[in-house]
Amino acid sequence: MTDAPLPAADQPIGLDLVAPEMYAPVLRRLALAALGLAVVVGVIVALLFGPVAGLVAALVVAVPAAGQMFIAPRRRLLLRGSTVEARRLFRTRRLDVTAVTGIELLVTPARLSRVALRLTAGPDRRLVPLALYTDSGSGRELHLLGLRRLADALIRSELPSALLVADVLVHQLRAEARDAGLPERPLYRAVVSARSKDYVGTVTLTDQEIAALY
Numbered sequence: 001m002t003d004a005p006l007p008a009a010d011q012p013i014g015l016d017l018v019a020p021e022m023y024a025p026v027l028r029r030l031a032l033a034a035l036g037l038a039v040v041v042g043v044i045v046a047l048l049f050g051p052v053a054g055l056v057a058a059l060v061v062a063v064p065a066a067g068q069m070f071i072a073p074r075r076r077l078l079l080r081g082s083t084v085e086a087r088r089l090f091r092t093r094r095l096d097v098t099a100v101t102g103i104e105l106l107v108t109p110a111r112l113s114r115v116a117l118r119l120t121a122g123p124d125r126r127l128v129p130l131a132l133y134t135d136s137g138s139g140r141e142l143h144l145l146g147l148r149r150l151a152d153a154l155i156r157s158e159l160p161s162a163l164l165v166a167d168v169l170v171h172q173l174r175a176e177a178r179d180a181g182l183p184e185r186p187l188y189r190a191v192v193s194a195r196s197k198d199y200v201g202t203v204t205l206t207d208q209e210i211a212a213l214y
Contacts, residue, residue: 038062107194
């Protein structure tokens with residue numbers, strides 16, 4: 001059996017930690033439940049205050065859930081070549097990773113700790129989630145192809161800090177590929193490093209701290 005071919009370089013790669021197609025069934029079930037609740041509420045209000053009030057009450061319950069089911073799957077974070085695309089309902093914002101003027105590795109230590117990459121290119125900023133870890137030692141990390149393509153894009157940047165972060169992603173990629181334990185994964189080490197500061201809020205790791213992650 002041969003390995004599946006890798007997507008072409010210009011094919012967009014999802015950078016969402018949880019892809020919309022994974023939670024779309026949950027959204028559909030919630031929307032159906034909200035629709036059922038809207039009917040019940042509408043009938044009760046209609047009996048008490050009239051059909052117009054009943055219709056308004058039903059819409060108040062149903063519309064937000066239906067809107068969320070429609071909007072959420074269309075909010076995507078993608079990497080096409082070296083360009084990060086943040087897709088929203090009516091527009092797409094783009095940032096070229098190779099043209100970044102600033103790059104930061106951010107860690108928010110909490111019961112659910114978050115590791116993210118903040119990219120700055122002039123007035124534009126983009127936050128790319130890399131991992132989520134719980135206190136119990138579980139979590140979710142950016143998939144292998146996303147790590148690889150993001151590292152490839154960062155390597156083409158002229159910023160020294162971009163090369164440091166690219167090395168972190170490459171070591172994370174290798175750790176995930178061999179199913180290494182959390183202590184061997186650089187992104188989890190970033191959380192440990194941030195927690196050691198005993199600081200409340202988001203921590204921006206220094207270049208020295210980033211280099212110590214691998």
